[in-house]
Amino acid sequence: MIQEMSVLASAVDFLIPASGSAKAMMAAVLLGAGCGLLGCFVVLRRVALMGDAVSHAVLPGVVAGLIYSSERSPGVIFVFAATAGLLGAGLVRLMMMSTRLKSDAALGIVLATFFAFGIMWQSRNQQDTVGVMNFLFGNVGSIDASDLRMMLMTTLVLVVTMFFLRRPLLVMSFDEGFSRGLGYPVKLLNGVFYFLLTFSVVVALQAVGVVLVSAMLITPAAAAYLLTDRFDRMLLLSVLFGVLSGLAGGLVSAEVNGLPTGPVIALSATALFAVVYLIAPRHGVLSKVLRTLRRRMRIRRENTLKAIYQIHEVEGFVHEEVSVLMLARKRGLTEDVVRRDCKALLSRGFIDMAEDGVSLHLSRLGWKRAMEIVRNHRLWELYLTNEADYAEDHVHDDAEKIEHILEPGIVRQLEQHLDFPELDPHGKPIPQPTHLVAQPLATL
Amino acid sequence: MNMIEYITLPWDVLGIGALWLILMAFFVALPCSQMGSFLILRRMALTGDAISHSVFPGVVIAFYITGDLSSPWLIVGAGLAGLASTVIIELIHKWTRVKQDAATGISFTALFALGVLLMELLLGKNVDLDLECVLHGRLGLLLEDDRLALFGLMVPAPVLVMAGVALVTMVLLFFFCRVMMLSSFDADLAASFGYRPAVIHYGMMFVVSFIVVAAFQAVGAILVIALLILPGAAAYLCSYRLKVMLLIAALHALLSAVGGLYLHVWFNSNMAASVVVSGGVLFVLAWLLGPVDGVLWKWFKEEVPTPEESSDQVGNRLS
Numbered sequence: 001m002i003q004e005m006s007v008l009a010s011a012v013d014f015l016i017p018a019s020g021s022a023k024a025m026m027a028a029v030l031l032g033a034g035c036g037l038l039g040c041f042v043v044l045r046r047v048a049l050m051g052d053a054v055s056h057a058v059l060p061g062v063v064a065g066l067i068y069s070s071e072r073s074p075g076v077i078f079v080f081a082a083t084a085g086l087l088g089a090g091l092v093r094l095m096m097m098s099t100r101l102k103s104d105a106a107l108g109i110v111l112a113t114f115f116a117f118g119i120m121w122q123s124r125n126q127q128d129t130v131g132v133m134n135f136l137f138g139n140v141g142s143i144d145a146s147d148l149r150m151m152l153m154t155t156l157v158l159v160v161t162m163f164f165l166r167r168p169l170l171v172m173s174f175d176e177g178f179s180r181g182l183g184y185p186v187k188l189l190n191g192v193f194y195f196l197l198t199f200s201v202v203v204a205l206q207a208v209g210v211v212l213v214s215a216m217l218i219t220p221a222a223a224a225y226l227l228t229d230r231f232d233r234m235l236l237l238s239v240l241f242g243v244l245s246g247l248a249g250g251l252v253s254a255e256v257n258g259l260p261t262g263p264v265i266a267l268s269a270t271a272l273f274a275v276v277y278l279i280a281p282r283h284g285v286l287s288k289v290l291r292t293l294r295r296r297m298r299i300r301r302e303n304t305l306k307a308i309y310q311i312h313e314v315e316g317f318v319h320e321e322v323s324v325l326m327l328a329r330k331r332g333l334t335e336d337v338v339r340r341d342c343k344a345l346l347s348r349g350f351i352d353m354a355e356d357g358v359s360l361h362l363s364r365l366g367w368k369r370a371m372e373i374v375r376n377h378r379l380w381e382l383y384l385t386n387e388a389d390y391a392e393d394h395v396h397d398d399a400e401k402i403e404h405i406l407e408p409g410i411v412r413q414l415e416q417h418l419d420f421p422e423l424d425p426h427g428k429p430i431p432q433p434t435h436l437v438a439q440p441l442a443t444l
Numbered sequence: 445m446n447m448i449e450y451i452t453l454p455w456d457v458l459g460i461g462a463l464w465l466i467l468m469a470f471f472v473a474l475p476c477s478q479m480g481s482f483l484i485l486r487r488m489a490l491t492g493d494a495i496s497h498s499v500f501p502g503v504v505i506a507f508y509i510t511g512d513l514s515s516p517w518l519i520v521g522a523g524l525a526g527l528a529s530t531v532i533i534e535l536i537h538k539w540t541r542v543k544q545d546a547a548t549g550i551s552f553t554a555l556f557a558l559g560v561l562l563m564e565l566l567l568g569k570n571v572d573l574d575l576e577c578v579l580h581g582r583l584g585l586l587l588e589d590d591r592l593a594l595f596g597l598m599v600p601a602p603v604l605v606m607a608g609v610a611l612v613t614m615v616l617l618f619f620f621c622r623v624m625m626l627s628s629f630d631a632d633l634a635a636s637f638g639y640r641p642a643v644i645h646y647g648m649m650f651v652v653s654f655i656v657v658a659a660f661q662a663v664g665a666i667l668v669i670a671l672l673i674l675p676g677a678a679a680y681l682c683s684y685r686l687k688v689m690l691l692i693a694a695l696h697a698l699l700s701a702v703g704g705l706y707l708h709v710w711f712n713s714n715m716a717a718s719v720v721v722s723g724g725v726l727f728v729l730a731w732l733l734g735p736v737d738g739v740l741w742k743w744f745k746e747e748v749p750t751p752e753e754s755s756d757q758v759g760n761r762l763s
Binding site for chain 1: 484487488489490492493497536539540541542543545546547548549550552553554556557558560561564565664666667669670672673674676677680681707711712713714716717718720721723724727731736737739742
């Protein structure tokens, strides 16, 4: 066993580069990967700021370590710090369970009180705790071979644990009760999770400092969350983003002298997030805006079609054509605006315009769509009056919205349910676009 | 030393200075406690955390432009940066499926990192916005500050400034308490009464930024968070009524200030941290003995929820 350990240790040593900047780079990349992995769970569990609370709560531990270990051994400091962090995480959970306070308040209280206790203690022993600032603000440059070995081991442990525990941890992130029902040891898993979180936060502290640990945990994972709905892909993307920001931080601060690595890593991660925020295919802001715009334009087109149909209907379907002026009056819009609407319909083949541009008539496709919309509207009105006991004069607004989104399947169900009705509650006929497209014309 | 000596110790050591320290700590803690109570109710406790970190770039830029650490523009810059962080939070969690907690984390870490970078780039190493001060605050140095004569007393200038901040906050609170209460509990109802919940939200965030910056110098960046959250949280465990809660929060602020002074003198520790630690002790008391949520009463009445129930609630909240 010991032999194996030493073999492993020498294998790890083999990986550790000699030069300082290469060490810094490797540290940044390792942290990016590890925090990216853990961050996915943190973001999904909505305890994103747990990392922040833990990173601040370790301060009394760091101070204790600096005071009580005679030669400031990193191992001792690490153990003390991790203990304080775990204690903090435990208190947060305890507070949430036993009071009405929500997670935000519980996290804030633990964060600030532990930190204050640390500062109070540190201020009594100024000469013993000179290094505490380094610990709090972090410095990738100060990372030596033993720190790097620690990071490698942590990342390794993290990756292996996450690989085997990702299913139960994922289920638990969404529904703790359900995962208990599945027979997972929820308490143990929670313990493992918070232990890993604290461990990684403490390791990352020395490199990026208390505040920016949160950036490494949250930002890459949030960016990944916007890009995919599948958890395995989210994990991979998050690790990728973490590594990329780590690399960027390492490169930029090696290139530009004196730039601190931590903030550059954090800002690179933020920049990645900002890009994803804008252009993510499904959950990005641009695609959302585009989707909304497109939907609005479609609804506008369909409302115009419906208005044309209604003009025909009022006239008893005697004319083949509708003038732009009439349409404008019906829609309550100016002629210019309606002309623009007509152009949109024309380009999609719903209508044909007369050459003088004064009148238009529906194409076969236009008739079909217009009748569908009117049918949806009237079916829904009937459904609301018959089945949901709505008053006749209250159903219009609701139908006005839903007519654009009823799918063929639901329409069929509605028709069956209402026994293929012919009149809506106001006594108007419900058109049948599927039977005979030109039916209204045939009634001539 | 007997009991009496312990109790009179600060006054023996510091004389009238003890009063100034208590007053200063109280004037910092009071506005924090009142705004913090609303933050707790709105489940935005960590917005205080976010703002206290995000003001950094604003301070750096304002300092770069004015070149004066005591310039009022620093407060304006900080207020704007704090506001920017809340706007970013809203932009992220209103527009995407990223939840508020993660949005908060993204926003304040980015602004903080920006602040550190700007400090390195614009100010260089020669001018330091004292990092010790960021952590420890200048509360302990209060007695070395300039003094102003007021009613024949030599009052340290920062006490007067902070008293002004506290006064402004309390006046604002007096006028807007109802509106803030309404929009905290039911934004839609407030909107239907013709108030603008969004305006109230950003107004509150601006006031919080303003207080955070004012308190920043006295107690440091992190400990401000404690002063924002602890009084409100302790009061929340003691009462169901908002007015009572605000009163208890103010009382908590006063007691933490007094307790902080004693801890400071007894243990010769940093004053700002001592105030927070005494506030933490008071919070633990409220946790154990609070009339509403006191754990001891629950044990006493044997109404402790079974572990399954309680962790289910947590599970729902987390998922």
